[in-house]
Amino acid sequence: xxxxxxxxxxxxxxxxxxxxxxxxxxxxxxxxxxxxxxxxxxxxxxxxxxxxxxxxxxxxxxxxxxxxxxxxxxxxxxxxxxxxxxxxxxxxxxxxxxxxxxxxxxxxxxxxxxxxxxxxxxxxxxxxxxxxxxxxxxxxxxxxxxxxxxxxxxxxxxxxxxxxxxxxxxxxxxxxxxxxxxxxxxxxxxxxxxxxxxxxxxxxxxxxxxxxxxxxxxxxxxxxxxxxxxxxxxxxxxxxxxxxxxxxxxxxxxxxxxxxxxxxxxxxxxxxxxxxxxxxxxxxxxxxxxxxxxxxxxxxxxxxxxxxxxxxxxxxxxxxxxxxxxxxxxxxxxxxxxxxxxxxxxxxxxxxxxxxxxxxxxxxxxxxxxxxxxxxxxxxxxxxxxxxxxxxxxxxxxxxxxxxxxxxxxxxxxxxxxxxxxxxxxxxxxxxxx
Numbered sequence: 001x002x003x004x005x006x007x008x009x010x011x012x013x014x015x016x017x018x019x020x021x022x023x024x025x026x027x028x029x030x031x032x033x034x035x036x037x038x039x040x041x042x043x044x045x046x047x048x049x050x051x052x053x054x055x056x057x058x059x060x061x062x063x064x065x066x067x068x069x070x071x072x073x074x075x076x077x078x079x080x081x082x083x084x085x086x087x088x089x090x091x092x093x094x095x096x097x098x099x100x101x102x103x104x105x106x107x108x109x110x111x112x113x114x115x116x117x118x119x120x121x122x123x124x125x126x127x128x129x130x131x132x133x134x135x136x137x138x139x140x141x142x143x144x145x146x147x148x149x150x151x152x153x154x155x156x157x158x159x160x161x162x163x164x165x166x167x168x169x170x171x172x173x174x175x176x177x178x179x180x181x182x183x184x185x186x187x188x189x190x191x192x193x194x195x196x197x198x199x200x201x202x203x204x205x206x207x208x209x210x211x212x213x214x215x216x217x218x219x220x221x222x223x224x225x226x227x228x229x230x231x232x233x234x235x236x237x238x239x240x241x242x243x244x245x246x247x248x249x250x251x252x253x254x255x256x257x258x259x260x261x262x263x264x265x266x267x268x269x270x271x272x273x274x275x276x277x278x279x280x281x282x283x284x285x286x287x288x289x290x291x292x293x294x295x296x297x298x299x300x301x302x303x304x305x306x307x308x309x310x311x312x313x314x315x316x317x318x319x320x321x322x323x324x325x326x327x328x329x330x331x332x333x334x335x336x337x338x339x340x341x342x343x344x345x346x347x348x349x350x351x352x353x354x355x356x357x358x359x360x361x362x363x364x365x366x367x368x369x370x371x372x373x374x375x376x377x378x379x380x381x382x383x384x385x386x387x388x389x390x391x392x393x394x395x396x397x398x399x400x401x402x403x404x405x406x407x408x409x410x411x412x413x414x415x416x417x418x419x420x421x422x423x424x425x426x427x428x429x430x431x432x433x434x
Contacts, residue, residue, distance in 0.1 A: 044238050045235050046238060047151065047237075050150060054146060054226060054227055057228035058228065061143060064138065064142040064143075065139060067138065067139065074128050074131060075128040075132060078128035079128075082113075084112065085110075085113070085114075086109070087110040087112075088110075089106075089109075090106065090107050091107075105298050106298040107298065108294070108295065108297065109294075110295075110309065111292055111293050112290050112291065112309060114289070114290045115288060116288050117286055118283040118286035120283045120288075123276065123279050123283050124280060126279075127280055130272050134273060137266045140262035141263045141266060144263075148425040149226065150223075150227075151417075153226065154223065154237055155417040155418055155421065156219045157220060157235075157237050158237045158414070159410050159413070161216065161237065162239065162410045163410055164209070164216060166403070167208065168209075170399070171205055171209060174201065174205065175202070177198060177385075178198060178199065181194070181198055182195070194392045198396075223235065223237075239417070240434065241363075241416065242433060242434055244360040248353065248431075250350060253349050253353060253423075253431070254345070254349045257345050257346075257348075257427045258342060260427065260428035260429045261345060261426075261427075262428060264345060267334070267338045271335060274331045274333075274334040277327050277330065278327035278328060278331055281323045281324045284323070287312050291310055292309035293308060295307075352422045352425075352426045355419045356416075356423050359416040362416075363415075363416045366408075374405055374406070378398070378399075378402040381394075381398040381399070381402075382395075417434065420432050420434055
């Protein structure tokens with residue numbers, strides 16, 4: 001039941017990473033779509049579907065969840081009291097009577113219970129509760145990192161697919177041209193130099209296409225591993241370009257990051273943990289008190305003796321001095337780490353925001369009208385070269401311009417999507433839906 005509760009928190013965290021994992025609404029996660037091999041092969045895997053599957057199937061996420069469960073188990077242990085101690089003494093052998101185990105002669109029973117004082121038990125429970133919160137924030141940070149990795153991989157795979165489509169288109173065109181020029185070479189309509197030059201361009205393009213294909217295979221393999229898809233799954237992804245948000249302000253984004261980032265909450269919880277640990281270590285310098293009851297049936301001075309026992313270690317040598325000092329340094333260290341992370345977050349958000357704006361400016365140059373004219377120009381270049389209205393050098397130059405421009409467009413789209421992903425990641429919540 002606890003596992004189901006935390007996984008519904010994950011569903012909410014995709015849309016707002018600054019939300020803590022809440023109990024309830026478990027039905028949402030249970031009805032997430034399941035992917036079979038046949039379904040994947042016949043459809044495109046959307047980014048939202050990939051996120052949903054990540055929540056259900058990723059091994060790292062499942063392992064991180066058990067860290068929370070372990071912390072909860074430690075809280076249960078911290079709340080329990082120490083067990084009472086019972087001692088039983090009986091005569092084993094009476095030399096005078098030459099008898100064994102005579103309960104009528106001597107039996108003694110002692111019952112004792114140790115009690116912690118100076119707030120040791122309370123401080124231990126408080127420390128365990130902070131540990132649970134710490135592990136919950138770490139769990140959220142693992143999810144945030146996995147979502148970031150997933151979206152980077154998804155964006156890369158989309159770009160590689162588009163490049164593959166471009167290379168396929170251009171290579172098919174070059175292949176038809178090579179067949180035509182081979183025939184022309186045989187009748188002397190084209191020189192051997194021109195034929196070799198076309199073959200050289202064709203070979204270079206095939207090498208680029210092969211490199212892209214290898215990178216695509218690597219990205220696809222990583223995506224399958226993240227989402228636990230079968231090895232033979234045929235996956236395709238889509239590319240959606242979010243609209244640029246002109247209303248973002250750097251100060252507002254930084255403030256949201258300082259409020260939402262789960263890694264910052266981890267450091268804040270760590271600081272609370274160190275403060276509470278210092279209180280615990282000071283309380284541990286006070287020894288426990290042991291109270292007990294003693295009954296002796298055959299005591300020396302009176303039969304059926306009943307007495308009370310009180311015991312306490314004398315804090316002469318060990319007063320927990322070293323651990324108290326260590327806890328003090330731990331508090332100072334946690335405070336410095338928290339301050340450093342706040343400065344780091346401010347700089348990270350600023351850099352990500354600038355990249356987001358710059359990538360949008362670069363992508364804006366590749367508008368639909370420009371790309372449409374580029375496609376039309378490429379068609380005309382192929383027609384004119386077949387009619388020998390342009391030279392081979394002009395044809396190759398125009399082909400290179402077309403391929404380079406299309407590749408730049410694909411890479412700029414990927415860079416823009418990556419900057420959106422990075423801004424979401426560094427702010428700590430999905431401020432831009434991808």
